[in-house]
Amino acid sequence: MSTDQNDRPYRAASELRTERSPKRIRAELGGRVALDTTRALLVWEQPSYPTYFVPTDDVLAELHDTGDTIPAPDGTPGRSHDLRLGDAVATGGALTFPEAHDPALLAQVRVAWAAMDAWFEEDEQVFVHPRDPYTRIDALRSSRHVLIELDGVELAETRDPVVLYETGLIPRYYLPPTDVRRELLVPTDTVTHCPYKGSASYLSLVSDGLDEPDLAWSYAFPTRESLPIAGLVAFHDERVDVTIDGVRQPRPETPRLQIDR
Secondary structure (H helix, E strand, C coil): CCECCCCCECCCHHHCEEEECCCCEEEEECCEEEEEECCCEEEEEECCEEEEEEEHHHECCEEEEEEEEEECCCCCEEEEEEEEECCEEEEEEEEECCCCCCHHHCCEEEECHHHCCEEEECCEEECCCCCCCCCCEEEEECCCCEEEEECCEEEEEECCCEEEEECCCCCEEEECHHHECHHHEEEEEEEEEECCCEEEEEEEEEECCEEEEEEEEEECCCCHHHHHHECCEEECCCCCEEEECCEECCCCCCCHHHCCC
């Protein structure tokens, strides 16, 4: 397979899944709106999440052909472009597909997510990548007994967790901070972003010879769908021992791209 400027694999045209999005999609470059559309095309270049393709007429930034060609999803030559808006330039930030066999790709521009300063679905900023319309978030209050340990050291225990179920990921147990041994955890500068939950800050375990960086995280101001986990603490099940209702759980082997962000 070939890759584009984001090192994301393209699929063969026969495998390409596309779907029109009803949302208003905007992106900013240099503090100005670089694209504004209600006709975005969701393209699943990989199974995990889609990419936005935008009609050329809805791109407000100037497109300057770099002369480079990159294979389109159907194998035809795609054209690389710089995006320019005032003094701001996103080098190689866009691809067009004028020779595409797949009619869904004609007159479309693929703008690299990282090339823009900010993306919005309607008036809400979205991070990391477009939201998959088939990904669901359920944050459910529970009375399960949850015990978190590492090397025999108890890190947290609660009977009042919130269990977060997210399509394609393992359940995550979010615990009240009063049920977490915060004296063992040190805040770090790490911040990650999730398109479905918001921005997370991290805690490292530093105690009695234990040194586990970014072992736990918390969303102080999660998205609307994830409000029940606001201020709660979750641990990497892959790196701690979790006991649910008296039953020790096997540590999951979660692929890196699916680890909670």
